[in-house]
Amino acid sequence: MPSIPPLVSLRKVGRHSEPASTRPRIPIPAARATVDCAVYIDGVRLPGKYTHAAALAEVRSRGAGFAWIGLHEPDEGQMASIAATFGLHELTVEDAVHAHERPKLERYDDMLFLVLRTVKYVPHDIHAISEIVETGEIMVFVGKDFVVTVRHGDFTGLAGVRHELENRPERLALGPTAVMHSIADHVVDSYVAVTKLVEHDIDAMEEDVFTPGSTVAIEPIYQLKREVVELRRSVNPLAAPLLSLSQGYDGMVPKEVRRYLRDVVDHHTLVAEQIADFDDALTSLVGAALAKVALQQNTDMRKISSWVAIAAVPTMIAGIYGMNFEHMPELQWTYGYGLILSIIGVSCVSLFVTFRRNHWL
Structure with a gap:
């Protein structure tokens, strides 16, 4: 099949046609x-x-x-x-x-x-x-x-x-x-x-x-x-x-x-x-x-680190007592549960006060 030549924009001049790109520019005074x-x-x-x-x-x-x-x-x-x-x-x-x-x-x-x-x-x-x-x-x-x-x-x-x-x-x-x-x-x-x-x-x-x-x-x-x-x-x-x-x-x-x-x-x-x-x-x-x-980012990092440290105390204690060993301290003691909660609370409050005094929180 013969190839088709690309289309060219034409303008009419009498019987002849020529590409529009050759159209003369009209001079502007x-x-x-x-x-x-x-x-x-x-x-x-x-x-x-x-x-x-x-x-x-x-x-x-x-x-x-x-x-x-x-x-x-x-x-x-x-x-x-x-x-x-x-x-x-x-x-x-x-x-x-x-x-x-x-x-x-x-x-x-x-x-x-x-x-x-x-x-x-x-x-x-x-x-x-x-x-x-x-x-x-x-x-x-x-x-x-x-x-x-x-x-x-x-x-x-x-x-x-x-x-x-x-x-x-x-x-x-x-x-x-x-x-x-x-x-x-x-x-x-x-x-x-x-x-x-x-x-x-x-x-x-x-x-x-x-x-x-x-x-x-x-x-x-x-x-x-x-x-x-x-x-x-x-x-x-x-x-x-x-x-x-x-x-x-x-x-x-x-x-x-x-x-x-x-x-x-x-x-x-x-x-x-x-x-x-x-x-x-x-x-x-x-x-x-x-x-x-940079200072703002450092301040934010100190706040995040402080809260992570506070959250680490109950996480650590709960992790230890969640191991389900038979012979663990205070498991059979009536006041053991309250004592552990008290230790967690005192530790968290102490850390909070310490960080607050050092302007980390």
């Missing part, structure tokens, strides 16, 4: 991924709406100002259009599309490429095992007359940063690097907010661990420690890029912007130190929790 696009001259936003190409053309026709386009999770086709307009390097375009990059700073000719990891605190029950910190990414392309920001994740939006800068035209007048500073400052401020909330969780866990008589669960502590490690991976690698920018990065950052960046470096250093303290505190907390669990 970059405008679909654009959150905002504006032109700024002397720190003031020009009225009207612009495409990314029109914004850059407007800036270059005037010979002043810069364009700022914000994108949210663009695909390859959309980023290719942006790259063709602004002259972005293909390696940075690949990073912007696929994300999952460590914080870094790279230079491509006269353009800077900055990657920042964003973090968000997730409200949760400290006794439950759940995600505590969500992460995303912001990528900033800075040229002489443009800023392109690419955001991945549904939090840490940049609309507030843009609005704040537009209310301070003197800051925007410093150029594209001023936008880069404001974004870095916004991200570092979010680090500060998240670390404060994580600190509250650690304080609550410490209170639970060191409260007498409380039941300690190790798993939530391990979960929080894992989330602190994720937070550290997002925050700590940003130290070197911020330091390079605050030092001018080969003259690409103006002096006035460097002053603001030094303040961001200070805040970032404090956050990094606090996260290191969190890691040490949680390590100590795990040790204390394990010690408390």
Whole structure:
């Protein structure tokens, strides 16, 4: 019997059919991924709406100002259009599309490429095992007359940063690097907010661990420690890029912007130190929790051993007199049964009192 070829999904094109896998993708314009696009001259936003190409053309026709386009999770086709307009390097375009990059700073000719990891605190029950910190990414392309920001994740939006800068035209007048500073400052401020909330969780866990008589669960502590490690991976690698920018990065950052960046470096250093303290505190907390669990288990074992010792006395005596030998002490004595019960009772009470005095019961 001839073999039957596997079924292939077909689509009709006139009289011919071809596999659905070869169906051409419909390109989605970059405008679909654009959150905002504006032109700024002397720190003031020009009225009207612009495409990314029109914004850059407007800036270059005037010979002043810069364009700022914000994108949210663009695909390859959309980023290719942006790259063709602004002259972005293909390696940075690949990073912007696929994300999952460590914080870094790279230079491509006269353009800077900055990657920042964003973090968000997730409200949760400290006794439950759940995600505590969500992460995303912001990528900033800075040229002489443009800023392109690419955001991945549904939090840490940049609309507030843009609005704040537009209310301070003197800051925007410093150029594209001023936008880069404001974004870095916004991200570092979010680090500060998240670390404060994580600190509250650690304080609550410490209170639970060191409260007498409380039941300690190790798993939530391990979960929080894992989330602190994720937070550290997002925050700590940003130290070197911020330091390079605050030092001018080969003259690409103006002096006035460097002053603001030094303040961001200070805040970032404090956050990094606090996260290191969190890691040490949680390590100590795990040790204390394990010690408390071991102590509780030891206490339980002492109680069990005490009751076993008390129960062993009547068990032993009953076992001896249950052997049914003919010649055994006190078998023929009228008060023998009462005497044996009295001995059992006195022995058990004595053991109970002794264990109670030694805090075993």
